[in-house]
Amino acid sequence: MGNIDNFTPVERSFLNDTLRSNKVNVPYIAVDNFPNLGMLTAFRFLEWVSENPKGVISLPTGKTPEYFIYWTRHILENWDKENIIRLREKHHLLLEGKPSLADLHFVQIDEFYPIKSSQANSFYHYVNKYYIEELGLKRENALLINCDEILLADGKTFEEIFPDNKVNLELRYREAQNPLEKLQKESIFLIDNWCSEYEQKIRTLGGIGFFLGGIGPDGHIAFNIKGSDPYSTTRLTSTNFETQAVAAGDLGGIEISRERLVITIGLETITYNKNAVAIIFAAGEAKAPMIKDALELPPSNLYPASVLSLLPNGRFYLTQGAASMLNDFVDHYYRSGNWSQEKTDKALMSLTQKLNKYAEHLTLDDLKEDQYTQLIPDLNENTVQSVIDSIERKIKKGTELLSNEVFYHTGPHHDDISLGLLPYIHYQSRNEINTSYYSVLTSGFTAVTNKFLVKILNDTLSFVEKGEIEMLNYPDFFEIGYKNKKDKDVYHYLINIASGNADERSRAVSHRMVRNIVELWGMKTQSDVEEKIREIIATINSSYDGQNPEPKIQTLKGMIREYEEELVWAHFGVRTKNVHHLRLGFYTGAIFTEKPNRERDVIPILQQLKAINPTVISLAFDPEGSGPDTHYKVLQAIAEAVREWGKEKNLSELKIWGYRNVWYQFNAADVTHIFPVSLNAMSTMDESFTNSYLSQVEASFPSYRYNGKFSHLSIQTWVDQLKAVQLVLGKPYFYDNESPRLRATHGLLFFKEMNVEEFLQSARELEKSTEGIHH
Template sequence: MNVTRNLSYVAPGKYETTRFEKIHSVIFKNSVEASKIVAQEIATLIQSKQAENQKCILGLATGSSPIRVYAELVRLHKEEGLSFSNVITFNLDEYYPMTKENNQSYHYFMHEHLFNHIDIKPENINIPDGTVAIEDLNQYCVDYELKIKNAGGLDFQLLGIGRTGHVGFNEPGSHVNSGTRLITLDHITKVDASSDFNGISNVPKRAITMGVSTILRSKRIVLLAWGQNKADIIKRTIQGDISAEIPATFLQNHDNTTFVLDQSAASELTRLKTPWLVEECVWTEELKSKAIVWLCKKTKQSILKLTDRDYNNNGMSDLLAQEGSAYDMNINMFNKLQHTITGWPGGKPNTDDSNRPERAEPARKNVILFSPHPDDDVISMGGTFSKLIKQGHNVHVVYQTSGNIAVTDDEALKFAEVCNDFIGEETSKIDFKEVIHFLNNKKENQIDSVEVRKLKGLIRRRESYAATRYIGLKDENIHFLDLPFYETGQIKKNPLGPDDITIVMDIIEKIKPHQVFAAGDLADPHGTHEVCLNAIFAAMSVLKGKLFLSDCWLWLYRGAWHEWDIDEIDMAVPLSPDEVLLKRHAILFHQSQKDRVMFQGSDSREFWVRAEDRNKNTAKIYDDLGLAEYEAIEAFKRFDY
């Protein structure tokens, strides 16, 4: 097979062959940069085929991973004249059964994100048909394969990867020789899709998928993976053995495949997680901290018990030679971690703050706690939130979105019926009879009416008031931004816009904070945290020249999905058993998010359990490393904006 990798993928520092990796992979800072380069490779291929008067045959994927690639292709078409007139496309898969009009169908997805915006001929678009009668499906799949073959085979196949290791919908157990067929979806795949369908019970059980052998016959394959949730399966795919249990590993046998990753998706690869096992390192302070924490976990010893032999036997002899002795390194690392621990997250007044994570002055700080959804504040930092109030700081919690789509229809119907019974429609600002009628007659994939969305938002708003009052915050210090990007009534949100940024800027200017806490957890299933964080970054960037912001520190917390690695933590706030209980009760005020969580991702535990387990685990790691033993710890990373 002729290998024609785009050489821009192998720029210095982006890719190094290691003895651990069995698939060519490149790592980018973020998915935006990576998607543009992938789109450019596709565009170059299309243009080269046009120059030779040939058709360009593309295999396309759906899901969140390729969205930015498609957006860049649309831009190239509209702004730079890229034509798709010679392009024939074949999509990987489609849910079964599934109508084309359903907004969860891949037919709808592809037209929404790509086909409606370019000059591709409709007859050149091929997407598996989720409406084919079951008795006709085998022949339909054979014909789909034949159509790809008659077109000349796939010149380029774009892939994503599921947490099961599926490519297309080739779930664990798929054979290397499998062709296009009907397949039953793995439970994990259905869990991951459940938020798109408002619950796992609504996710189709089956799908039509292009087979492994069909994919492997492609002349060029590029697989995209973004985010921490993909890190484990990426490592197993790139570094593990070939196995039908992880169908993506079959790509190890394809000689023109590239995995395009962001730093989070690549974070478990050996060359990033433990680079000292791959090659000689430049030992920065950050890398030293990472390595020493890893060594403690590997040897099951506390920091101060590590010996020269431990360093030498675990690929860190060059670090030992550079530093001189294990003793000095251990003391320095122990002190570094010890200095992250504070019971005064707003700074301790009238004390020497040279070895503390926060400034002593001003003694009473203006604090903004940004919460993307109306519960991230207590889930992520409920204990720290309480301490800041008790220690006399002027704390404001700012909810960036209404969170309305995370309220189930049943929950909304219950509230609507209670309101209707209690106050009657004539004195109500919402016509609850109309809301009840809408919810009782809501069709599949129908967008909530404005009044239903308002009700769901109010449910979450009142839960937030209850939780923050319990924590001890005054009502006048609670702010709801209802950022416009979120208010679509759908899972799919609008891009971050100028109005969103202006709203965030206004609240920052109003409060003039000395501290800002924001969600740095970018692993939430639908990206709301990332958009909300970008809104804060953009707002603070515009305001950077303001005098008040020159004395403002930005702290990032993580929420229900992941915790900071110990070596990344800049401030560790211990919680007592009573504070852990207070935090739990505050989270439980968010009753609409209990029991039937719509957006819980891959973790079936309730949010309060996840948060508690995570905080206790962080405390245990500090204890295992030889520091003080605490009931729980909330962790933060300082960000220089």
Template sequence: MARLNLLEETRFEKLPVSVFKNPKEASISVAHRIAKIIQDRQLNNQHAVLGLATGATPIAVYAELVRLHKEEGLSFKNVVTFNLDEYFPMGPTAAQSYVYFMKEHLFDHIDIPAENIHIPDGTLKLEDIPAFCLAYEKKIEEVGGLDMQILGIGRTGHIGFNEPGSAPNSGTRLVTLDDLTRRDAARDFGGKSNVPTKAITMGIGTIFKAREIVLMAWNQKKAPIIKKAVEGEMSSEVPATYLQLSDNVEFILDEDAASLLTRFDTPWLVKDCIWTEKLTRKAVIWLANKLGKPILKLTEDDFNNNGMAQLALEKGPVYNINIHIFNKLQHTITGWPGGKPNADDTQRPERANPAKKRVVIFSPHPDDDVISMGGTFIRLVDQGHDVHVAYQTSGNTAVWDDDALRFVEFNIDFAEKMGLEQSEMKRIYDDMRQFMEQKHPNQVDTPEIQTVKGLVRKGEAIAGARYCGLTDDQIHFMALPFYESGKNQKNPVTEEDVLQTMELLQKIKPHQIFAAGDFEDPHGTHIVCFNIILEAIKRLQKTESWVNDCWLWLYRGAWLEFETHEIEMAVPLSPQEVERKKFAIFKHQSQKDRAVFPGDDAREFWQRAEDRNRETAKSYDDLGMADYEAMEAFVRYKF
């Protein structure tokens, strides 16, 4: 019976999928599968032949293999490896090369013989590539073929660098990279313009010959393409869908990457559900959006014809369900994000008391506060709350070189006009210019340049916070140590990051904390900053009584917005407040026109924020709520 139930749940899935709680558990599982292959081959005095991938996805797998080698004696002397791909052109010592990556994360830490390592050569002449690719295929055959091929998946659906349009029988070859693939790699290269346009990759046909194929994917960013790969029709537009043809493939996902699969996203379509309040709300909003109807106009037939007959039967009549969800959604809307004084707060998202709250807005980058919740920020100040903003990082990697030079030039000219000593400033300026003229992509800036760029963003943040109504003693610059590596790859979080955050919280003793809950930012900074806040709060809970009266609200907006069914507080903005928010964002001049790390969205940050806030308001309007100009959305994090 359990087997039949599982088959029913997964009936939309066209290949085997295993879902783990988090990437760490999944990675350990894959690493142990690899270790077993190696050990089984050792018992038979045979080579274990592995197809390896690069990128963020397999890093934890390699870390566990290294641990197994160092702590449990797993030997790699019988292992032969073939990497999937390499950029072209690309030197092996370049920080972005996959030779460098594999050495850093695996090969330099295990006992694999150097002659057993094979990675496509990014230094070849163009005319030599076809012969190299044929030889690469032949080497795989000569050692008996791949025992296991591990894969990641790109957001174009590419496996290896087999981009849309690749044939299912393709072999190792030179390919042209998709624009989205190059945008995703931009962070590693210091900008998309520095990303190679071509790569050498194993073909889909080569991958298919492996005796086992394991595709791994983590986080919500991969969820849309995973749904297409697992449940979509086979198409050259999504090369990973060709894996549906293999009998030897398995997708290993964490919960976030699997979140859009039917059995998790809309489970009522594949099984009987336990209709919790949260699931009921999600289903009713989904149905209203699917049919283009306000919630209060949904009918019994609408429920029955769209997989929700069980809900209608258990919780009905349907109209009562509609009214209940409508009221719950209505109650998320408030013009008082700090709580409405002297009001009945039983149906409001925030408490009425204390009437004047101490508030901390944590901003991972110096502009996340105004981009993501600028309207609410201004509203909290206008309504008399004691609002503080804490900029967790300097954001100094996201300033253009020429902007940094411009500010130093201003200082030199200012010193000259005022008759001040300027020789030292001129020396620093000359050093900066010389460095920038010879600077390589993603090369770490000199300390002086890092300082100038950090000060550029600090000045902009001060201007934005002042515009929102704060005084200077309410503006805090943390410059958390984890960020200050001077490069896109940040340092590990340390005790100092947590202690600084605890110190600030102890000083303010807030009733409300607002923190970035948008973990799709291409820097990866938001999730790191959130985890630091969370650790600080958990420690303070043990000794500080005020923490029990502190609520943590998550905001989004710069990269992704909350789904309507997730929203627990929606703050409507008038047209005038939308304008005020926009002017607060404008204070961040270094991020206007063209940001260093814009992500996928070509719009400027103020445009993204404005459009998303209007889209949130429209989503409420479509469901039958009042028609507001714009809305900022929040979700409360429960400890």
């Protein structure tokens, strides 16, 4: 946690009394969830503002600040209400009067270049909306990065100088080849000059007094990517793949973010004022490796956030998950509470990895010398065998064939269920006395790019004009017919995967698009349909990349994802009536999606639970929001529905399966089921993914961990999980096994079974902390 002597009263009120190590470069505080992270940051910010009412602040954009912005506003607006007074007392924010934000100076951290300031996905727009307007700062006291106002050669606009939004920084170092390049070269130096002036303005103000920032997948802060010079200042620069993958969501796809440069303050801009309070906040276990590097390895340009070690008031504010790989945390895990088989499994597995030694070759001395295996109670010659037995039991459990089960598989987004559980689902669905239902809880339209939608609409228009969508001629098609035979669109598509006929596959997609357009816009004739398609294409072509479309086009994009989901399960003989699309209302494509509410988001799930009456519910288990914030909001909604259902039905037999996939993984010690995945199962998953998730195959929104399809990343995860388990069981356990299924193992899939009480316990922690939050 670092030296806590200079922690402020607010910070001390959030310290739990467990972790007290000084072995980190920057002091940190860990809280138990994402909303509390926002609350801690808001209280610390207001504490600082009360002492520095005219200070200079720099606050981040993106999704992480959601609860920081919420709590800052909520505390200020309800300053004298009883519940906020109690909260202020608890967290030692005992001030004479309410802090005022009116005289603060604001510095924008970064911006894409080029981007129009009017676009809702520009950081300029975000800062104006969420900080200047919502928190009541004065615009005249703000230093902002408005790309439209940065002067370029000959007084031209960036659209004229950089017609395709591409800025080639090589022009800094080489001769221009033509008149346009000459203007571009001159403009790049003008932008460089603007950046130097921006830096100077910040220094004239005395530097940044309060800096708050997130941490990127490569450890970046602001857009200071891995390798950035700790003495860097404000500049125009390019980014790396990890950063582009994360920015793809803002810009409408990796193909756009890959080309876009950024203007960012530098690492020295952040540390220039030696008295600055500089805070990095991070939520979720996916951030744990970057946090560990920044806090525990010697500071270097490989870990940009380690620059905070130069500031006495540098801090990291983390959720438990983000802190989970820090030595303090690992130590606390083993030394506190009761010892369990899970701890024995984890300690021994981690020792096999540390020593790169198979479990059967570990000696008792190895176990006694390791700081954690030495803590195992009754350590003896059989300890290793107890771990081998424990892992074998999980494999046995994973391969048991289930009967008479009703599975209710849920996913926050389309493709989550498939990426998380497909080989196991396929294995259990071969037993025809089991029934499976699939329910995707949000519409997922943000994953369909404008380019993809326009291509499908153009194809559809062409088929309609050529008279190749015959159902348009059926007498009752526009009244009722469009709703029928959706299974036929699915079958039509899949049969043409088998025969390799791409044109017919495209026609099957167009069939579904025509049904969707008739349903959404209430069309009555073929010419209405043609006109509407042309109108939608025109609307999309006139919008900027990453623009949130109007609600009906959102729904249309979501319907493409719904069709894709039906295609996946139809590979395994599942009918469309068993694939449900809930389109929960909190998911709107806004920067901050709303908190789920009972009527709109919980009741639809509850109704499905009552209608289906499942014996097993599977769900994406992400209680800290390691992945997209949609994950933990969906988790909340499911938990609430299960809680309600439990009021009228005994759920003691109900099983909950938590799965993970490309956003974060389980440790084998944490799970109850380990399922062997064969090469055959891997190729089945990859093919069904590639054939069905048409909008995802080119991965416009890839994981920062892998530049390619999510299905390949899932397979990579299974392979890595097998490697970890092989160190415990030995390779011969698999290739010499009596069972052909185990001999064919080339990857392992993990999931965790919980009873209702265990599941609600994990979800309740988050629920408690968000009480009273309604955006």
